[in-house]
Amino acid sequence: MPTTLADFLLQQQDALMEAWEAEVRAMPAAQALSRLALRDGLPRLLEVVATLMRERPRGRVVSGMGPIPDLHALERLGEGFNLRQVVTEYRLLRGCVLRLWTSRAQAAPSPEEERVFHEALDEAMATSVSRYTRARERTLQALDRISTAALGSEDVAGFLPRLLLVLRETVAAVDVAAVLLRDGDMLRVESVVGEGLEPGARVPVGEGFTGTIAASRQPLLVHEAGTDAHVAERTLREAGLRALYGVPLVLDSELLGVALMGSRASSELSEEDLLLFRAMAARATALLSQAQAHARERQARAEAEASLARLRESEAGLRRWEEVFTRLGVGVAVMSADDNVLLDVNPAFARMHGYTPEELKGRPLEDTFAPEARGALPRHVAAAHSKLSHEYESLHLRKDGSRFPAFSHETAFRDASGRVVQRVATVLDITQRRAVEVDRQRLLAAIEAERARLASVLDQMPAGVFIAEAPGGRLLMTNRQVEEITGQPFQASSPLEDYTRSSPEVLHPDGRPYAPEERPLMRSVLHGEVVRGEELLLPRADGQRLTVLVSSAPIRDRDGAIVAAVATMVDVTERRRAQEAALQAALFGERLIAIVSHDLRNPLNAIQLSATQLLHSEVLAERERRLVTRLARSADRMRRMISELLDFTRGRLGGGIPIQRVAGDVRAVVRQGVEELEAAWPERSLRVQVGPGRYEGQWDADRLLQVVSNLGGNALQYGPPELPVTFRLSDAGDAVVLEVHNGGEPIPPEMLPRLFDPFRRGTSAGHAGGAGAGLGLGLYIVEQVVKGHGGRIEAQSAAEAGTTFRVTLPRAPPD
Amino acid sequence: MEISVPGVGSVLVVEDDADLRAAVADILEDAGFEVHVAENGQDALHVFGELGHQGERPGLVLLDLMMPVMDGFAFMAHVRADPGLSQVPIVVFSASVREPPEGARAMLRKPFEIPLLLDTVAGFCAQG
Numbered sequence: 010m011p012t013t014l015a016d017f018l019l020q021q022q023d024a025l026m027e028a029w030e031a032e033v034r035a036m037p038a039a040q041a042l043s044r045l046a047l048r049d050g051l052p053r054l055l056e057v058v059a060t061l062m063r064e065r066p067r068g069r070v071v072s073g074m075g076p077i078p079d080l081h082a083l084e085r086l087g088e089g090f091n092l093r094q095v096v097t098e099y100r101l102l103r104g105c106v107l108r109l110w111t112s113r114a115q116a117a118p119s120p121e122e123e124r125v126f127h128e129a130l131d132e133a134m135a136t137s138v139s140r141y142t143r144a145r146e147r148t149l150q151a152l153d154r155i156s157t158a159a160l161g162s163e164d165v166a167g168f169l170p171r172l173l174l175v176l177r178e179t180v181a182a183v184d185v186a187a188v189l190l191r192d193g194d195m196l197r198v199e200s201v202v203g204e205g206l207e208p209g210a211r212v213p214v215g216e217g218f219t220g221t222i223a224a225s226r227q228p229l230l231v232h233e234a235g236t237d238a239h240v241a242e243r244t245l246r247e248a249g250l251r252a253l254y255g256v257p258l259v260l261d262s263e264l265l266g267v268a269l270m271g272s273r274a275s276s277e278l279s280e281e282d283l284l285l286f287r288a289m290a291a292r293a294t295a296l297l298s299q300a301q302a303h304a305r306e307r308q309a310r311a312e313a314e315a316s317l318a319r320l321r322e323s324e325a326g327l328r329r330w331e332e333v334f335t336r337l338g339v340g341v342a343v344m345s346a347d348d349n350v351l352l353d354v355n356p357a358f359a360r361m362h363g364y365t366p367e368e369l370k371g372r373p374l375e376d377t378f379a380p381e382a383r384g385a386l387p388r389h390v391a392a393a394h395s396k397l398s399h400e401y402e403s404l405h406l407r408k409d410g411s412r413f414p415a416f417s418h419e420t421a422f423r424d425a426s427g428r429v430v431q432r433v434a435t436v437l438d439i440t441q442r443r444a445v446e447v448d449r450q451r452l453l454a455a456i457e458a459e460r461a462r463l464a465s466v467l468d469q470m471p472a473g474v475f476i477a478e479a480p481g482g483r484l485l486m487t488n489r490q491v492e493e494i495t496g497q498p499f500q501a502s503s504p505l506e507d508y509t510r511s512s513p514e515v516l517h518p519d520g521r522p523y524a525p526e527e528r529p530l531m532r533s534v535l536h537g538e539v540v541r542g543e544e545l546l547l548p549r550a551d552g553q554r555l556t557v558l559v560s561s562a563p564i565r566d567r568d569g570a571i572v573a574a575v576a577t578m579v580d581v582t583e584r585r586r587a588q589e590a591a592l593q594a595a596l597f598g599e600r601l602i603a604i605v606s607h608d609l610r611n612p613l614n615a616i617q618l619s620a621t622q623l624l625h626s627e628v629l630a631e632r633e634r635r636l637v638t639r640l641a642r643s644a645d646r647m648r649r650m651i652s653e654l655l656d657f658t659r660g661r662l663g664g665g666i667p668i669q670r671v672a673g674d675v676r677a678v679v680r681q682g683v684e685e686l687e688a689a690w691p692e693r694s695l696r697v698q699v700g701p702g703r704y705e706g707q708w709d710a711d712r713l714l715q716v717v718s719n720l721g722g723n724a725l726q727y728g729p730p731e732l733p734v735t736f737r738l739s740d741a742g743d744a745v746v747l748e749v750h751n752g753g754e755p756i757p758p759e760m761l762p763r764l765f766d767p768f769r770r771g772t773s774a775g776h777a778g779g780a781g782a783g784l785g786l787g788l789y790i791v792e793q794v795v796k797g798h799g800g801r802i803e804a805q806s807a808a809e810a811g812t813t814f815r816v817t818l819p820r821a822p823p824d
Numbered sequence: 825m826e827i828s829v830p831g832v833g834s835v836l837v838v839e840d841d842a843d844l845r846a847a848v849a850d851i852l853e854d855a856g857f858e859v860h861v862a863e864n865g866q867d868a869l870h871v872f873g874e875l876g877h878q879g880e881r882p883g884l885v886l887l888d889l890m891m892p893v894m895d896g897f898a899f900m901a902h903v904r905a906d907p908g909l910s911q912v913p914i915v916v917f918s919a920s921v922r923e924p925p926e927g928a929r930a931m932l933r934k935p936f937e938i939p940l941l942l943d944t945v946a947g948f949c950a951q952g
Binding site: 610611612613614615617618619621622625648669711 | 839841843844846847848850851854919922934935936937938941
């Protein structure tokens with residue numbers, strides 16, 4: 010048996026601790042602790058107390074306890090013991106020691122030993138309480154700051170950096186602090202203060218320092234992070250850290266992440282700092298969890314709101330469709346696929362059939378069809394089923410028995426297996442459309458009739474006719490003559506370009522080919538040009554080249570827009586040939602005129618001049634003088650004949666005898682003519698009667714002299730020598746009238762109408778004999794001269810009145 | 825028959841028809857005019873040139889219009905362009921025109937008769 014309390018404490022340590030443990034376990038805070046954790050530093054404490062008791066009085070109780078009570082207080086603070094429980098532990102230990110000592114030793118300890126024992130326990134208790142209180146105060150302050158820091162931000166990203174800042178400010182030795190959050194099998198650096206870790210860096214759970222803490226869910230402390238085997242993370246190894254401490258962040262057995270703190274200056278971290286760090290980590294865990302829960306809740310709320318919004322939207326959509334269904338002007342019916350019963354109809358469908366929607370629901374679709382149209386219904390149903398959608402027209406039946414044509418579009422709806430479950434039909438009453446269609450047909454028939462009439466009219470036309478539509482020039486219609494002229498069969502309605510391409514040799518009169526758009530019809534179609542009588546050369550199928558005159562004009566609608574163009578084509582090949590021949594004849598005539606007027610007159614003039622000169626000679630005998638006189642008279646006759654022939658030729662070929670009007674007095678012309686006639690007919694009596702009035706005007710005096718001379722010559726020639734020839738002038742306002750009268754035998758009536766024809770001669774040779782006879786062109790030339798002046802000439806002849814030629818001459822040329 | 829003509833001078837007759845040219849020349853010579861003849865315009869210019877060398881100049885030109893080589897119109901254009909000749913009066917005789925063309929003082933329409941020929945020529949030569 011031990012003799013001293015000190016020996017007893019050392020020898021009965023296990024028994025003491027077991028007895029103590031049995032009593033301490035009654036405290037709730039102690040129940041969760043392992044034996045080792047529960048006993049903590051207390052066995053060592055008992056050894057120290059025993060040593061102090063033996064060393065008495067040399068030993069100093071107050072300073073001899075070492076760090077044990079301090080550490081124990083921090084442990085207990087970390088394990089959640091309250092101050093009373095910490096004190097109760099020491100009280101129970103004291104009670105156990107004393108009770109067992111009394112029961113086993115059977116003797117009281119020495120007073121000195123007992124005093125030291127109590128003093129040591131009191132001192133340990135005081136130290137622990139003090140330490141506990143101080144540490145708890147600091148922890149509480151730090152946690153308070155953490156809570157304050159967390160208050161401002163609900164999200165993890167916001168509050169973690171503040172938490173770490175608080176940590177570094179609270180624990181002086183800490184240079185680096187970081188929080189890593191778990192993301193599946195990885196840990197991701199979420200937030201860092203100080204240098205050594207990169208935000209966003211990832212570490213697998215189970216690897217390295219951080220991964221080990223996460224996998225074991227136990228705190229881990231290393232003293233030289235740069236060399237310690239636990240620290241595999243390169244960044245941590247190279248961060249220049251010595252002490253490195255990490256704790257898992259665990260809430261309700263779920264690992265949220267790992268918190269780290271490290272020191273560059275020190276390889277040690279005080280127990281209090283570690284405790285504080287653990288406390289802060291625990292609090293951070295709660296806040297983290299809370300923040301994550303917040304985030305999840307926010308997300309869930311957002312999702313809920315979104316889905317609610319979708320729901321609302323879809324409800325609105327549904328209402329909208331209902332609205333459409335109800336208000337649609339087109340009839341809509343929903344039918345079951347198997348028995349063709351109307352499941353639902355909209356008001357429009359019911360209305361067009363003369364029912365209310367309720368009356369129709371549940372009835373067979375067939376009821377809405379006219380009996381005579383029901384036979385086709387199965388076919389339409391089958392088509393809608395097989396094609397998914399089917400359109401058809403049929404005759405529907407109203408409630409009152411009347412019928413109406415309808416256009417239906419049916420769509421089949423299928424379930425997931427592809428079976429048709431129902432069909433929807435939209436139905437349109439097409440009564441109006443049918444009526445319009447009938448009208449249209451009638452109109453078309455009318456147009457066709459018009460067209461046929463137009464075609465037959467066109468076929469009767471002597472010209473070829475083309476009608477082409479704008480804007481492309483498609484040929485709408487041609488007539489028979491086109492084919493006859495061109496010798497080419499037509500395909501009506503072929504574009505004009507096709508037609509023109511099929512006859513590419515259409516040419517200008519000078520031989521240049523026509524471009525397709527240059528042709529008259531196309532010019533009218535394209536530009537609205539009106540073409541009048543354009544001449545072009547057209548090859549016939551038989552190789553002949555025709556000359557045609559083409560005219561064309563646009564056809565415009567009420568607004569003036571060109572809708573078509575029409576062209577006519579006349580074959581003028583023959584006409585052109587005749588004109589060409591006439592031109593050649595005219596040219597020949599011109600040459601004849603030149604020959605007659607110039608080449609013949611020169612020798613004639615030479616004969617005349619020479620004969621006259623000879624007559625003036627005094628050496629001629631009487632016989633020779635008669636011969637030369639005959640020569641001169643014949644030359645004179647020849648001169649007159651040439652002159653008449655020239656005038657006739659000019660009149661025939663040159664478009665009439667040329668008239669050159671000069672202002673003058675017709676009385677002077679008449680007097681000159683009469684004087685010349687008197688000289689030629691010295692034995693005859695000529696009278697001039699001039700009525701009152703004006704006789705000025707615009708005329709060709711030389712030509713009028715010819716008129717006076719010819720008419721007077723005729724009158725002298727055909728009138729009896731004993732009767733005078735009378736020239737009578739009278740003013741007729743805008744004209745002057747000249748009458749030449751002779752008595753004697755009248756002109757036979759049958760001759761009167763052809764009096765002015767060329768190459769006519771009187772039946773009697775007249776009194777001048779053959780010597781005065783010309784070519785019978787005199788009256789013809791007179792008429793030509795009068796006509797050239799815009800005047801007229803008439804002849805009257807009767808037995809009693811004699812013969813009168815009456816010439817009416819306008820004073821001025823006609824406008 | 826004597827025909828007295830006041831102011832006798834020289835006349836150049838330009839006519840391609842040899843008979844007519846000779847007839848006109850005879851009549852004018854019988855009437856006392858000095859007559860030169862030419863077959864056409866070019867020939868006439870040549871005659872002008874020869875006369876010019878002798879210091880002479882015709883007092884009148886009787887000019888046919890339709891002639892080979894150089895016709896009357898071309899001849900008149902030449903004469904008008906030559907300051908030494910432009911003052912010589914020209915009378916044309918023609919069957920094809922009715923009015924004296926530009927550059928001609930008067931016209932004799934073929935066929936003409938002797939009195940008209942002599943009157944016309946005498947009128948110009950008297951003035952010259």
